[in-house]
Amino acid sequence: QVQLQESGPGLVKPSETLSLTCTVSGGSVNSGTYFWSWIRQPPGKGLEYIGYISYTGSTNDNPSLKSRVTISVDTSKNQYSLKLSSVTAADTAVYYCARVTWGVPGAGMPKDWGQGILVTVSS
Amino acid sequence: EIVLTQSPATLSLSPGERATLSCRASQSVSSYLAWYQQKPGQAPRLLIYDASNRATGIPARFSGSGSGTDFTLTISSLEPEDFAVYYCQHRSNWPWTFGQGTKVDIK
Numbered sequence: 001q002v003q004l005q006e007s008g009p010g011l012v013k014p015s016e017t018l019s020l021t022c023t024v025s026g027g028s029v030n031s032g033t034y035f036w037s038w039i040r041q042p043p044g045k046g047l048e049y050i051g052y053i054s055y056t057g058s059t060n061d062n063p064s065l066k067s068r069v070t071i072s073v074d075t076s077k078n079q080y081s082l083k084l085s086s087v088t089a090a091d092t093a094v095y096y097c098a099r100v101t102w103g104v105p106g107a108g109m110p111k112d113w114g115q116g117i118l119v120t121v122s123s
Numbered sequence: 124e125i126v127l128t129q130s131p132a133t134l135s136l137s138p139g140e141r142a143t144l145s146c147r148a149s150q151s152v153s154s155y156l157a158w159y160q161q162k163p164g165q166a167p168r169l170l171i172y173d174a175s176n177r178a179t180g181i182p183a184r185f186s187g188s189g190s191g192t193d194f195t196l197t198i199s200s201l202e203p204e205d206f207a208v209y210y211c212q213h214r215s216n217w218p219w220t221f222g223q224g225t226k227v228d229i230k
Contacts, residue, residue, distance in 0.1 A: 047167065047210060047221040062218045064124075096166055106172035108214025109157035111179075113166035 022097030146211035
């Protein structure tokens with residue numbers, strides 16, 4: 001049973017870079033069947049895909065975030081990370097990491113999620 | 124970007140009643156649609172994938188149907204634990220997007 005756990009600062013100042021890490025246990029970030037994604041949810045609002053990284057290291061990020069996103073993977077620590085630059089109050093949200101299958105039924109529809117971490121952007 | 128529109132925004136029902144939730148896509152997503160349940164303070168839980176397949180461990184009272192642009196999630200008989208917010212999500216092309224959610228609350 002895979003488990004995912006987000007970690008990072010809960011408070012980031014405007015214009016700075018938000019940095020989060022997702023630690024994966026019970027599974028390998030090197031697995032060819034999975035993509036490793038980030039999804040966020042502003043307080044009281046809906047869900048938004050931020051992006052994902054594949055086991056090959058290829059990434060895809062949401063164009064709405066205007067190239068502010070960097071997603072990377074650290075296979076030695078079995079972790080992957082999110083950096084979101086030039087944050088504003090609009091980036092205040094619960095950030096989830098989630099494992100996404102690919103190439104099988106249910107591809108792109110995450111079953112395994114972290115518990116989420118609230119990140120507030122404020123001075 | 125494909126826009127998913129869910130209706131109604133809120134559904135007020137009693138335990139034991141049938142719930143019918145709708146998700147409409149701005150263009151065809153084939154059968155690449157999922158449904159999630161979210162309770163306060165929790166991560167979403169995958170209920171249905173590929174429009175009509177129940178995820179592992181999901182009770183049979185949950186069913187999904189549809190293809191193309193119109194999809195439905197049906198809860199045949201509401202249990203107390205089913206009162207929550209439900210989201211649809213497509214993965215037809217990037218960016219994958221979610222609907223804005225339907226809240227099922229107790230009447």
